[in-house]
Amino acid sequence: MNAVEHTATSEGQALDSARRTFEIEAAALAALRGRLDGAFAAACRICLACRGRVIVTGMGKSGHIARKIAATLASTGTPAFFLHPGEASHGDIGMITRGDVLLALSNSGETPEVLGLLPPLKRLALPLIALTGNTGSTLALAADVHLDVGVPQEACPHNLAPTASTTAALVMGDALAVAMLEARGFSADDFARTHPGGSLGRRLLLHVEDIMRRDDALPQVGVDTPLAAGLLEMSRKGLGMTAVLDQEQRVVGIFTDGDLRRALDRRVDVHNATMRQVMTPGGRSIGARELAAAAAQLMELHRVTSLLVTDSERRLIGALNVHDLLRAGVV
Numbered sequence: 001m002n003a004v005e006h007t008a009t010s011e012g013q014a015l016d017s018a019r020r021t022f023e024i025e026a027a028a029l030a031a032l033r034g035r036l037d038g039a040f041a042a043a044c045r046i047c048l049a050c051r052g053r054v055i056v057t058g059m060g061k062s063g064h065i066a067r068k069i070a071a072t073l074a075s076t077g078t079p080a081f082f083l084h085p086g087e088a089s090h091g092d093i094g095m096i097t098r099g100d101v102l103l104a105l106s107n108s109g110e111t112p113e114v115l116g117l118l119p120p121l122k123r124l125a126l127p128l129i130a131l132t133g134n135t136g137s138t139l140a141l142a143a144d145v146h147l148d149v150g151v152p153q154e155a156c157p158h159n160l161a162p163t164a165s166t167t168a169a170l171v172m173g174d175a176l177a178v179a180m181l182e183a184r185g186f187s188a189d190d191f192a193r194t195h196p197g198g199s200l201g202r203r204l205l206l207h208v209e210d211i212m213r214r215d216d217a218l219p220q221v222g223v224d225t226p227l228a229a230g231l232l233e234m235s236r237k238g239l240g241m242t243a244v245l246d247q248e249q250r251v252v253g254i255f256t257d258g259d260l261r262r263a264l265d266r267r268v269d270v271h272n273a274t275m276r277q278v279m280t281p282g283g284r285s286i287g288a289r290e291l292a293a294a295a296a297q298l299m300e301l302h303r304v305t306s307l308l309v310t311d312s313e314r315r316l317i318g319a320l321n322v323h324d325l326l327r328a329g330v331v
Helices: 003-034 038-049 061-075 118-124 138-142 164-184 188-193 199-205 227-237 257-265 292-302 322-327
Strands: 054-058 080-083 101-106 128-132 145-148 220-222 241-245 251-256 306-310 316-321
Touching: 003 164, 038 101, 038 128, 038 145, 038 164, 054 061, 061 080, 061 101, 061 164, 101 164, 128 138, 128 164, 138 145, 220 227, 227 241, 227 257, 241 316, 251 257, 251 306, 292 306, 292 322, 316 322
Parallel strands: 054 080, 054 101, 101 128, 128 145, 220 241
Antiparallel strands: 241 251, 306 316
């Protein structure tokens, strides 16, 4: 077998393996969906009634999933944090207070470090929600609510490495977070407030008025302004366009580089023409309090690179282009 044949075979084997993994994990999720019952609703009620935090714990691979579930809960309106069960007995159990809820993950339901949390948990009278793959396990039987996340098989060909089981636990955690998000009426604005530093925050918190050009930076001419003067205004302001205003300072049109090319194609007399003759009537505009992300969507929808910002009476108050959005990190 030459190198080309070996590569082709390896590629085929890799794709077959990936498809089997997808199929096994998709089947696990389908089975999980079919087992959803009142226990899930009970778990949601416990978390919604929690006056403290949802403390999520797990060991090993379950611990990694627990960390992600805690992060998702915290970012969607449910105060939560991850507690490492191995560190709990060395002082970290002091982070647990009355009023908290414990969400414990263990595929076997017999993880010693997680079970070690049960005695102090009882002393604090904390509700326990357990996610396990063994309904008869110690953890499952000790829980106030048990959510069965067992899977028929792992994607690992030896049925050993946690794969389908961790996916099932992760999806169950996501389902809890989303159900509580909806129950709390957690909005896009709320989400933005928990993500102020990233691109999500910029897209959800930044408004057009925060980044638009204004005052002397605004390109604007009257309808009877000569075309030559309009071109000078465009050049000075550097937005690749100018707003065209009537005598009441309302926007009646826009003049862009594209309008100039079309005027030249029509052999318009550039020395005698006015903006009224070469402008595009109307012009795309947006309100100052609209999200900057909405301006980006409007530009993309209409395939334009600039927008005018107007008030309710179509008076010009600002302008922006795609470069302003790029500098602000919106696109």
